[in-house]
């Protein structure tokens with residue numbers, strides 16, 4: 001019979017980041033991560049299309065998220081702007097997160 | 105400060121359906137829904153781009169899902185083929201599910 | 209086409225659809241009309257198997273006959289289950305279809321889909337058999 | 350530009366970036382070079398505030414000076430925290446950046462990003478003050 005079914009269930013945490021993340025605003029980002037971590041998500045999806053600036057303080061939060069939410073946490077970064085992408089690349093984060101145009 | 109953060113956490117169940125759903129294969133679909141229902145997902149996302157046939161037996165499973173997983177369950181049907189879409193419309197299901205090109 | 213006999217079980221559905229599909233393609237029926245014809249036949253065949261045979265603790269066959277003439281394709285399903293005329297069955301109303309899913313009965317869509325899917329749908333009880341007949345014009349857009 | 354003085358607190362960062370951004374745009378620095386300059390300045394200013402003042406339980410100011418001459422833009426940050434030369438700090442190695450996130454220390458990226466982001470980065474200790482100087486050529490692609 002030509003029928004095929006695939007399924008998966010998971011907990012996801014979605015965050016939309018808009019504007020600039022420096023050491024000040026990174027604190028809000030961190031608080032949000034801490035809040036979401038209590039639900040032990042399997043995936044963290046960051047919508048960053050309208051994130052215009054991220055300093056290393058923002059990257060620290062990503063590393064914190066991975067360490068806090070567990071090694072199995074898959075991080076998706078959806079549609080980073082070029083400068084944000086470059087910063088992820090210069091700091092090796094692109095090896096540990098999934099940079100995508102669209103979350104499926 | 106020009107920074108804005110939005111977040112949400114939820115349980116999602118993803119099912120990819122490939123091929124034909126008639127009254128025989130609908131049973132597999134139903135079993136999968138029953139399995140996923142134990143996790144009480146908030147959203148059920150059906151990837152149906154490669155679903156080429158669905159009879160009312162398949163639609164029954166969708167109604168069953170809504171009744172079994174709770175009224176708050178949001179159902180997303182991603183990329184239905186034209187005939188599948190027509191069947192959803194002819195049976196009024198398009199009012200109760202979200203038919204989308206892409207799940208965000 | 210000569211008559212083909214299928215066991216009245218769910219695993220016959222795919223083969224029935226396959227036969228009708230091949231013949232429809234052979235005579236040049238459009239993709240959309242073919243899909244709808246297959247849907248109608250699948251719905252009625254399912255009802256024969258589930259409501260006609262299984263719910264009556266009976267087993268039996270479904271005979272499939274496909275004829276092509278006068279620019280139309282005519283498919284006939286015959287079975288030995290208790291007489292049932294789908295056209296006598298009360299169809300769901302507009303109101304039914306507008307109900308939220310959680311308030312709807314879980315079934316009741318098959319005959320509605322069938323009637324909407326073909327140009328003509330006919331039922332006969334002849335020689336002690338149910339005869340469901342589906343007619344689709346060939347050469348329509 | 351005349352010198353501007355900001356409190357050595359995190360809520361000054363945005364204003365510092367804003368000043369540098371406006372001047373960079375005024376002299377025609379490319380979008381990309383401007384972004385990188387802002388990043389470098391933000392990283393060092395953060396370090397002054399967090400490591401220089403806060404961790405030493407001190408408070409103080411950051412003075413910002415922007416000069417444009419010889420086709421280059423030169424930004425200077427001056428502070429009164431204990432002397433610290435970022436260029437003497439051991440930078441993370443290639444190996445560090447290739448580690449999976451769960452095995453990495455959580456910080457240590459700021460000075461690396463700073464040095465990579467501008468054409469020249471200089472540190473001086475003069476008049477009992479830290480002076481961090483960022484130089485970017487204008488008119489580059």
Ligand SMILES: Nc1ncnc2c1ncn2[C@@H]1O[C@H](COP(=O)(O)OP(=O)(O)O)[C@@H](O)[C@H]1O
Nearest residue numbers: 160255256259260292297315316317318319320
């Ligand atoms: N061949 C049949 N024999 C007896 N009853 C039938 C038959 N076909 C349909 N029915 C009755 O008609 C009802 C409506 O059929 P249908 O519209 O196909 O929806 P569903 O089969 O999903 O309930 C069925 O629930 C059944 O009670």
Ligand SMILES: Nc1ncnc2c1ncn2[C@@H]1O[C@H](COP(=O)(O)OP(=O)(O)O)[C@@H](O)[C@H]1O
Nearest residue numbers: 056396397400401433438456457458459460461
């Ligand atoms: N102005 C400063 N005063 C004292 N120590 C500093 C200063 N700037 C940086 N440091 C030290 O250098 C280290 C590396 O800095 P950096 O690369 O910016 O990463 P991070 O600040 O994220 O740790 C800091 O952790 C801190 O120990």
